[in-house]
Amino acid sequence: MTSSAPARLLALACDEDRRIAAVRKYPLDTSPGHALDKIASLAARIFGTPMASVAIVDTDHVRLIASHGPAEATEAVRLPGLSASAVLQPDPYVVTDAATDPRTADHPLICGGPGIRFYAAAPITTADGERLGTVNVLDTRPRQPTDDQLDALRDLAALVMEELDLRLSALRTVAAERARRADAERLARTLQRTLLPPALPTVPGLRAAAAYHTASPDEVGGDFYDLFPLDDGRWGLFIGDVCGKGADAAALTSLTRYTLRAAAIYDPDPCTVLRNLDTVLKGEQQGGAPRYCTALFGVLQRAADGSFVVTLAGGGHPPALALRSDGTVEPVPTIGGQLIGLLRAPRFVQTTTRLDPGESLLLYTDGLIEARTPEGDMLGQERLARRLAAAGASSADDLLHAVDGLLDSLGPGVGDDTALLALSVPAPPAPSPQENR
Numbered sequence: 001m002t003s004s005a006p007a008r009l010l011a012l013a014c015d016e017d018r019r020i021a022a023v024r025k026y027p028l029d030t031s032p033g034h035a036l037d038k039i040a041s042l043a044a045r046i047f048g049t050p051m052a053s054v055a056i057v058d059t060d061h062v063r064l065i066a067s068h069g070p071a072e073a074t075e076a077v078r079l080p081g082l083s084a085s086a087v088l089q090p091d092p093y094v095v096t097d098a099a100t101d102p103r104t105a106d107h108p109l110i111c112g113g114p115g116i117r118f119y120a121a122a123p124i125t126t127a128d129g130e131r132l133g134t135v136n137v138l139d140t141r142p143r144q145p146t147d148d149q150l151d152a153l154r155d156l157a158a159l160v161m162e163e164l165d166l167r168l169s170a171l172r173t174v175a176a177e178r179a180r181r182a183d184a185e186r187l188a189r190t191l192q193r194t195l196l197p198p199a200l201p202t203v204p205g206l207r208a209a210a211a212y213h214t215a216s217p218d219e220v221g222g223d224f225y226d227l228f229p230l231d232d233g234r235w236g237l238f239i240g241d242v243c244g245k246g247a248d249a250a251a252l253t254s255l256t257r258y259t260l261r262a263a264a265i266y267d268p269d270p271c272t273v274l275r276n277l278d279t280v281l282k283g284e285q286q287g288g289a290p291r292y293c294t295a296l297f298g299v300l301q302r303a304a305d306g307s308f309v310v311t312l313a314g315g316g317h318p319p320a321l322a323l324r325s326d327g328t329v330e331p332v333p334t335i336g337g338q339l340i341g342l343l344r345a346p347r348f349v350q351t352t353t354r355l356d357p358g359e360s361l362l363l364y365t366d367g368l369i370e371a372r373t374p375e376g377d378m379l380g381q382e383r384l385a386r387r388l389a390a391a392g393a394s395s396a397d398d399l400l401h402a403v404d405g406l407l408d409s410l411g412p413g414v415g416d417d418t419a420l421l422a423l424s425v426p427a428p429p430a431p432s433p434q435e436n437r
Helices: 005-025 035-047 147-179 184-194 246-266 270-285 380-391 396-413
Strands: 051-057 061-068 075-077 093-095 118-125 131-139 207-213 223-229 235-242 293-302 308-315 321-323 329-331 349-355 360-364 418-424
Touching: 005 131, 035 051, 035 061, 035 131, 035 147, 035 246, 118 147, 131 147, 147 246, 207 223, 207 396, 223 246, 223 418, 235 246, 235 360, 235 418, 246 270, 246 293, 270 293, 270 308, 321 380, 329 380, 349 360, 360 396, 380 396, 396 418
Parallel strands: none
Antiparallel strands: 051 061, 051 131, 061 075, 093 118, 118 131, 207 418, 223 235, 235 293, 293 308, 308 349, 321 329, 321 360, 360 418
């Protein structure tokens, strides 16, 4: 052993100590039916394998916190070869034939039941680089994964990390609020923020803005929205509203958001994404009360001329409103799409529109159009469109400002939460007087 060997061993021990400390920070609930189980199911579907799991690697054992397919136990001794080795690697770890690979040949899951022959995993990595565990796919026959499949596995591992961060954020928030004896209103608002993206990403050539209006300050609502990049350079977006209020609605909102994002990794076709969500929500019922929602899911693609092509699919949700450059406001026709998670074979409606420079799009939840005017009538889509046309808002920020003013004017007539997502394509700058000469 060289003189530097003890130093290397000490460094490895310190690295492992930091990793285990990171593992211990996170709440790792193993209850069934969680959103992480849906991610495991998507991993199995992408690879076409009978088994998939989400595993956390602790000091001396490996714990499954989500799984798809047969699993003999939720916890096993930490042995090299599978997750215990994969968690040490920054990139996907692949064993195409576990029976002949010296890294895995002696592992009990290979030489005993269930006789694993193929294994691939991607590390679940924190923002500061600590690897907590792995997202795994397994088969009882040798396989050779494609690069696209491994890229998808990386994305699913990143979604798991987002979910764990969300849990940690919510746990810390609740603990802090209880310690300060905060009232129900403050706790509800804090929890509501954990269900929404902290900030929208920057989309080149597009302006995006979002807002959430709470009708009841002491109750968590079920409205949600998101905007996120897809692997092919396009962008995914959605807005929706789950049934119910309170803690159950918050749990369903979290499940719905992460299912939509995970489904978009597998296949971003808007109707297909809504069908995947419908399947997941029906699987959550298990003989209990129906768990359903309304939603719009869309894909944005920038065209060569700077405009954006928007493909939207609707499931029982109010249609988006497009504000055209000539000042008109028109609904994007997704009427006819049915509730997600409730009907035996729901119909989803898909349509495509274009946003040219100077045009914008407003997506909203039904709390807006179901608000009551001072005369007692519902605001409705047509009246909302007239108000927006009169406001003359052309940018996403101006659009939200106009809706904010509308909601403020309705006051107590707003009886439900309202989520808003606005998109606009900036108009080219007007030519200067010198350019016109």
